[in-house]
Amino acid sequence: MTLMKFARGMLTSLVSFLVFTNAFAQSKTVTGKITDSKGDAVPSATVTVKGTNNSTSTAADGSFSISVPSGSKTLVVSSVGFETKEVAISDNMSITLETKNAALNEVVVVGYGSRKVKDLTGSVANITPKDFNKGQIGTPDQLIQGRTPGVLVTPSTGQPGAAPTITIRGTASIRGNQQPLYVIDGVPVSNVGGTVGSASGVEGGTTPLSPLVFLNPNDIESMVILKDASAAAIYGSRGANGVILITTRGGKGGKKGQFNFGANTSISTTAKRYDLLSPDEFLAQAKRANIDGGSDPATAAVAVQAIDGGANTDWQDEIFRTAISQNYNLGWGFNTKRSTVRLSGSYDDQQGIVRNSSLKRFTTRANLSQKFFEDKLKFDVAATYSNTKNEYPPLSNNAGFQGSLLGAALQFNPTYPVKNPDGSFYQPGDQRNPTQMLAYFEDKDNINRFLTSVAGTYQIVKGLSYKAVFGYDRTTTERIAFADPRLGANAYGGTTILAVPSNGPSENLNNPIFGNGRATKQNNTFTSILFEQYLTWDKTIKDHSINAVAGYSYQKFENDYTQKVGWGVNIPVVRPNDVFVKNFNNFKNYRDLFPGFYQEFLQSFFGRVNYSYGDKYFVTATVRVDGSSKFGANNRYGTFPAFALKWKLSNEKFFEKSLGKYFADFSLRANYGILGSQDGLDPYGAIRLGFAYPAFGTNQAGTHLIVDENKDLRWEQAATTGVGLDFTTNDNRLSVTLDYYYTERKDLLFLGYTPGGFSATSRLYQNLDGFVVNKGWEFSANYKIVTGKKFNWDASYNMTTVENQYKNLDRPIITGEVSGQGLTGAYAQTIQEGQSLFTWSMLEFLGFDGNGFARYAKGASNQIVGSALPTFFAGLTNNFSLGNWNLSVFINAVTGFKVYNNTANALFLKGSLRNARNVTREVGFGNENPFNPGSVSTRFLEKGDFIRLSNVNLSYNFNLKSKAIRSLSVFASGQNLALLTKYSGIDPEVNVDKQLNGVPSRGFDYTQYPRPRVITLGVNLAF
Structure with missing residues (x-):
């Protein structure tokens, strides 16, 4: 028996051993x-x-x-x-x-420090690369368009690098560009994009470049937006329009380091074109217009025969193109316990869909961080150098009735040929051949920008540190424009104007382009130097936690601008084959135009205390005192305080037993504060400033008073109040933020006539009575709809309401200059008591009478007919992942605003046909009388509401077994893929600058550079 048991045991052990083996x-x-x-x-x-x-x-x-x-x-x-x-x-x-709860534990930069999201008391939005818009991104501001509530990014035009209009929680000021303050790696930067196009020989002004055009979007780690006073008050006088903190990427990859390479190619096309008359339709409707204008059919036929050039030319085809762009990025970095390094470089070659427009940008960047002395001392260095070369087509915001490039192309006779038989450009009468404009006009600039910050932090004792920051920002720009002597005699008027700020003197240099040629050269150097030092104290005692900051800041700005014009070529350029040498030294005559040099200084003292008890109750108190050289002695310094509270109910015992079953975090917030602004105030706006110049035709000097002195000029002040709610569910699938905001902005800066004065020599800066109110709601939600092993789907939605009103204004202010033949001095917007800023004021169009003449309401007097400011905007992002595939779809919408179609007002009138100018099919086949004047009216005012499929990105991540390549992904993205709107123009999301007397405008569409549709293919790898 025992033997049998032993045998069975041995057999079992043997089987187990074999199975295990x-x-x-x-x-x-x-x-x-x-x-x-x-x-x-x-x-x-x-x-x-x-x-x-x-x-x-x-x-x-x-x-x-x-x-x-x-x-x-x-x-x-x-x-x-x-x-x-x-x-x-x-x-x-x-x-x-x-x-x-990663979103709650995420640490974000908040200005002179950082905080966890769960501890924030103010309204702060943190946008990281996973949320950025994808595809062809010319400037970093495009990354955040539509991605967060309260922030409205409106493209001004589709030109590469053009500055958008960014408003945070509504528009309030009536001076300056109202842009937020940008802070890059701790250095506040000025809104300097380059030189101005109005000084380059183009008729009228042009849209400036984005102040962020020098920065490679691929270098950005995060963009934090400070929206309310409690968040932005640490920047005091520059926080009234909101603050955007940009943090660039640091080193990663451990000790071994990591290389990252990305490349993409984009194809851009026009998303929409104007529906113009074909050559046959044009001739037929031109004949009809002559008959309707009183000509008999035979005379009308002769008139039409005289304008029939016998060709079939699509002038939109002549100026637009399919644009091919390329982008390359290379980065290397590593990180250890004490050292972090990242070096990067990029090259962009972005073609515009309008011929002769492009942006070429080369950037290099270095981010270094090193700790010493047992980590008590830390040095941080961030440096960016960029070289940006831009080419501009002859487009402007306010060209006359002949139009700049796009205006000329839209109205040029479609039966005219591009060239004559001898090879010269076909150039009849008072019209401008757009292809001649492209061939004979060149406008390019070269911008170099160097931005660096050096910071040293020393831990004095545990919890107490001292930090000193030095920032240096220098931009040098040279912009040269050439106009060929063969450019038609009707091009660009024929004179150069000597201009000064405000209503300065002018001189006719008698230098028409035709026969003379012309070159203008602008040189601009802008320098900013920053020095800051501050103490930070972090202390936790049981349930009490304190974070305090106190510091001093000094920033100096210096700008040096010169402009020169040359005309009269040394070697005649007449025949088509003659060579026009584009060299600025190739002219007989030169004139130095008005130079511009200024300095300004900003000195500040600031402090902030964050206190929390038991991770339940949070208090933030902030104050900043700013002194600016722009103001007179009586009000040079301004004080800007803010206060905020937060109650984290989810950490209360009573909450845990009730709603704690559903929410991981549930918090209430409230804040109040005062922010300041000097935006739009000239560097010497508060002092008596004159301009001395040689009197025209003599050698005697004259003086022109630019502005008078105002020692009592005050800072604009924006008092903001807000309450908010944040919650996240226990399963971490749903997070919601809800905010209500209310802002009153008073003492608005305005350049007007001295009380009692009526001449242009009696102007001065002053503070307007009354105040502007912006109020509304913000809502954002993130929801993980499906979370699976292979398939995931999450959605993010944000929306904002805005109500804007000016209260107690003692005078109406007009703005919004309307361009077009017979419209000199016409305007379309007003700022007045009880209305929204940028309210439309014009005749109310009731249609045409039986004779084709316009009928207007209420005795043809101007009426208030809506606002250019949206009352609602929203964005919806859906992210899908299936295995290695990822798909992101972003849709945005803006409603409650109206757009003035100045393009239609200036160009698309029935009377244009009698002058051999083309129009849209709607106008050409309409019943308007050819003698009906194109008065400013609601005929051209349209609802701008739209829904846009803005961004779609599809990517695939490869599973690699290579030791050399860590990751590899490919992607395809589309931008501006579909637009749902009733607006008849190219795009309702537009803001062409039509300011009047320095007062900005909003919501104008005038022969703008169209926003393209873009398809991008790219690859990213790490090794």
């Missing part, structure tokens, strides 16, 4: 590394083979090695503070863990 023989060793969402190693994480007891822990650098039995397909990875994750087994695994 077989299993061991089929197992394999899997290695990998665990990191967090920032790329930092996660030590002591537990790695388990699912369904077994095989487990291991990661080393200090996040690496692991584990034996995996045959047939096992999944690893389970867990760590304290992170979401547990299941991943398919592969070779050389790289696994990223997400922080529990």
Whole structure:
């Protein structure tokens, strides 16, 4: 019996040994590394083979090695503070863990420090690369369009690098560009984009470049938007329009370092064109217009025969093109416990859809960080150099009835040929051949910008540190424009104007382009120097936590501008084959035009205290005192305080027993503060300033008074109040933020006539009575709709309401200059008591009478007919992932505003046909009388409401088994793919500058550079 038991036992042991040996023989060793969402190693994480007891822990650098039995397909990875994750087994695994309630624990920059999202008391939006718009991004401001509530980004035109209009929680000022303050790696930068187009020989002014055009969008780690006073008050006088903090990428990749390379190619086309009359339709309707104008059919036929050039030319085809653009990015970085380094470079070659327009940008960047003396001393260096070359077509915002390039193309006779038989350009009468304009006009600039910051932080004692920051920003620009002597005699008027700020003197230099040629050269150097130092104190005592900042800031700005014009070529240029040498020194005559040099200074003292108790109650108190050289002695300094409270109900015991079952975080916020602004005030606006010049035709000097002195000029002040609610559900699938805001902005800066004065020599800056109110709601929600092993779907939605009104204004102010033949001095907007800023004021069009003449309401007197400011805007993003595929779809909408179609007002009138100018088919076949004047009226005022499929991005991440290449992905993106609107123009999302007497405008569409439709293909890899 015992022998039998022994035999069975031996047999069982033998079988077990064989099974174990077989299993061991089929197992394999899997290695990998665990990191967090920032790329930092996660030590002591537990790695388990699912369904077994095989487990291991990661080393200090996040690496692991584990034996995996045959047939096992999944690893389970867990760590304290992170979401547990299941991943398919592969070779050389790289696994990223997400922080529990990652959005709440995320640390964001808030100005002179950083805070966790869960501890923020103010309204702050943090936008990171995963949320950025994708595709062809010319300037960083395009990254955030539509992505957060309260922030409205309106493209001015579709020209590469053009500055958009950005408003945060409504528009209030009536001076300056009203742009937010940009702070890049701690350095406030000025809104300097380049030189002005109005001085380059183009008739009228042009849209400036974005102040961020020098910055490579791929270098940006995050863009934090400070929207209310409690968040932005630390920047005091520059925070009234909001603050955007840009943080650039630091080094990653551990000790070994990591290279990243990206390349993409974009194809841009016109999304929409004007529906113009074809040659046959044009001739037929021109004949009809002559008959309707009183001619008999025979005379009308002769008139039409005289304007029939016999060709079939699509002038829109002549100026538009399919544009091909390229972008390349290369970065290298590493990080250790004490050192962080990232070096990067990029090259952009972006063609515009209008011929002769482009942007070429080369950037290099270095971010360095090093700790010394047992980490008590830390140095940070961030430096960017960029070279940007732009080419501009002859487009302007306020050309006369002949039009700049686009205006000329839209109205040029479609039966005219491009060239004459001898090769010269066909150029009849008072019209402008757009192809001749492209061939004979050149406008290019070269912008170099260097921005750097050097910061040293020393830990005096635990919790107390001192930081000093030096910032240097220098931009040098040279812009040269050439106009060929063969350019038609009707091009660009024929004189150059000597201009000064405000209503300065002018001189006719008697230098028409035709026969003379012309060159204008602008040189501009802008320098900003910043020095800041501040103390930071962090202390936690039991349930009490304090973070305090106190500091001093000094910033100096200096601008040096010169302009020169040359005319009269040394060698005649007449025949088509003659060569026009585009060299600025190739002229007989030169004249120095009005120079511009200024200095301004800003000195500030600031402090902020963040206090919390028990992670339940939070208080923030901020104050900044700013002194500006722009103001007179009586009001040079302004004080801007703010206060905010937050109550985290989710950490209360009563909450845990009730709503705590549903919410991981539930908080209430309230804030009040005063922000300041000097935006739009000239550097010497408060002092008596004159301009001396030689009197015309004599050698005697004359003097022109630009502005008079106002010692009592005050800062604009914006008092803001807000309340907010934030919550996140326990399953971390839904997070919501709701805010109500109310702002009163008073003491608005305005350049007007001295009380009692009536001449242009009696102007001065003053503060207007009354105040502007902006109020509304902001809502944002993020929801993980589907969370699966293979398929995931999450959505983000934001929306904003805005109500704007000027109260107690003692005088009406007009703006919004309307361009077009017979419209000199006409305007379409007013700012007045009880109305929204940029309210439309014009005749109310009731249609045409039986004779084709316009009928107007209320005795043809101007009426208030709506506003250019939107009352609602929203954005919706859907993100899908299936295996290695990722798809993002972004839609945005803007409603409640009206657009003035100045293009139609100036160009598309029935009378244009009698003058051999083309019009749209709607006008050509309409019943308007050809003698009906194109008065400013609601005939050309349209609702701008739209919904746009703005951005679609599809990407694929490859599973690689290469040790050389860490990751590889390819993507395809589309921008401006579809537009749903009733607006008859090209695009209702437009804001062509039509300011009048220095007062900005809003909502004008006048022969703007069209916004393109863009398809981009690209690849990104890391190695």
